[in-house]
Amino acid sequence: MITTYRYRIYPNKKQRIQLAKTFGCTRFVWNYFLSWREQRYKEQKLSTTESECRKHLNNILKQQYPWLREVDKFALENALINLDNAYKRFFRHQGGKPHFKTKKAHRFSYTTYFTGNNIEIDFGILAAQSNKNRCWGKIKLPKLGWVKARIHRTFVGRIKTATVKMLPSGEYYVCLSVEHNESVYQNTNTVPANFVVALDLGIKDFYVDSNGTCVKAPKVLFKYERRLKKLQRNLSRKVVGSKSFAKARVRLAKLYQRISNIRKDFIEKQSSKVINENQVIICEDLRIKNMVQNNRLAKSILDVSWSQFISMLGYKAKRHNRVFVQLSPNFPSSQLCSKCGYKNEAVRDLSVRIWQCPNCGVLHNRDHNAAKNLLKHGLMQLGISADHMSKRVGLGRSEPNGNACGDWVSTAEKSKLIFSAANSVDEAGSPRL
Numbered sequence: 129m130i131t132t133y134r135y136r137i138y139p140n141k142k143q144r145i146q147l148a149k150t151f152g153c154t155r156f157v158w159n160y161f162l163s164w165r166e167q168r169y170k171e172q173k174l175s176t177t178e179s180e181c182r183k184h185l186n187n188i189l190k191q192q193y194p195w196l197r198e199v200d201k202f203a204l205e206n207a208l209i210n211l212d213n214a215y216k217r218f219f220r221h222q223g224g225k226p227h228f229k230t231k232k233a234h235r236f237s238y239t240t241y242f243t244g245n246n247i248e249i250d251f252g253i254l255a256a257q258s259n260k261n262r263c264w265g266k267i268k269l270p271k272l273g274w275v276k277a278r279i280h281r282t283f284v285g286r287i288k289t290a291t292v293k294m295l296p297s298g299e300y301y302v303c304l305s306v307e308h309n310e311s312v313y314q315n316t317n318t319v320p321a322n323f324v325v326a327l328d329l330g331i332k333d334f335y336v337d338s339n340g341t342c343v344k345a346p347k348v349l350f351k352y353e354r355r356l357k358k359l360q361r362n363l364s365r366k367v368v369g370s371k372s373f374a375k376a377r378v379r380l381a382k383l384y385q386r387i388s389n390i391r392k393d394f395i396e397k398q399s400s401k402v403i404n405e406n407q408v409i410i411c412e413d414l415r416i417k418n419m420v421q422n423n424r425l426a427k428s429i430l431d432v433s434w435s436q437f438i439s440m441l442g443y444k445a446k447r448h449n450r451v452f453v454q455l456s457p458n459f460p461s462s463q464l465c466s467k468c469g470y471k472n473e474a475v476r477d478l479s480v481r482i483w484q485c486p487n488c489g490v491l492h493n494r495d496h497n498a499a500k501n502l503l504k505h506g507l508m509q510l511g512i513s514a515d516h517m518s519k520r521v522g523l524g525r526s527e528p529n530g531n532a533c534g535d536w537v538s539t540a541e542k543s544k545l546i547f548s549a550a551n552s553v554d555e556a557g558s559p560r561l
């Protein structure tokens with residue numbers, strides 16, 4: 129199992145120059161070989177492999193441009209691999225044609241590999257089980273030596289690669305991909321098997337779950353909208369390329385980063401909370417709904433970042449051995465009455481927040497009712513009887529009644545269930561009961 133850990137690093141002046149050189153050289157190698165491959169194809173109809181590029185880089189290019197030897201050689205080789213992968217994706221029609229990289233992007237990165245002891249990490253006082261949640265430490269990187277770093281978590285495992293990044297705000301980060309045992313996460317599963325939850329993701333509230341808990345979204349974009357506009361206006365008044373332009377650009381980039389940090393922090397915490405408290409998590413597959421071109425909602429949809437939240441739920445569920453089910457977007461979760469199953473077309477209108485079932489007369493909160501339907505339907509897809517579950521549905525975490533209904537999903541079956549549920553989303557509406 130490979131996990132990536134991201135740390136912020138604080139390179140000194142000398143290290144910053146070395147980083148700028150490495151970013152520049154990897155970009156040069158990428159651009160050079162992109163045009164080399166294009167030219168060879170145009171003139172001689174030759175397709176070029178990655179090993180041919182590597183030979184050319186080491187035997188000819190490094191003689192021609194000796195400054196290429198000043199930077200980490202693995203970073204240059206990785207640029208060739210990335211270029212080759214970009215071509216492969218292009219030939220498989222999975223992506224566009226690789227294009228030239230510009231130095232005006234303000235977002236740079238390179239990747240290097242672990243060999244010998246070229247990459248190391250010193251966790252500082254966090255290594256000694258300190259009660260602090262972060263501390264200063266350092267990370268050793270090839271050609272840079274030890275770089276000061278902010279350590280917020282430790283890990284046990286073998287470092288495979290390190291990716292150094294510079295963001296538009298001028299901050300540096302290093303992402304270490306670490307190989308470790310799967311048991312690191314899975315020993316923590318102590319949640320009773322009957323703790324199941326369905327989430328109805330919305331715009332007004334971030335989500336409402338089947339227990340009726342409602343979590344508000346942090347409207348970050350709305351909060352900072354005025355400041356963003358001010359900084360954007362400020363930037364537009366500067367002369368492009370001037371010193372004050374560069375300063376204004378960084379100020380704007382920092383605000384954008386703060387917005388994305390707040391958002392990410394929120395969805396990280398929410399997804400961890402849901403995973404830590406439940407064995408089975410059911411939610412709607414929003415991929416199609418997300419694409420709805422609704423200008424009025426577009427800003428709000430972007431602001432709540434559902435897709436990131438769903439992908440986090442997916443990988444955290446796998447990591448912690450939970451069942452994560454995504455239901456087809458065709459399932460009319462908001463229109464059905466969760467008590468009698470009557471389909472009320474009038475609820476299609478998004479402005480209907482509370483409605484009464486014309487059939488059984490129960491009063492429904494739109495989102496809570498939808499979450500209850502998702503739960504029922506998701507359990508059916510997993511092959512678990514809804515009647516059997518009805519005692520638990522609505523009881524939720526506040527009144528845990530233990531393992532009254534037993535462990536109905538064995539650990540071995542779980543991965544199978546995730547797989548089958550993900551593949552049978554199109555068959556929604558035809559429960560296997």
Ligand SMILES: [Zn+2]
Pocket residue numbers: 465466467468469470485486487488489490
């Ligand atoms: Zn009803």
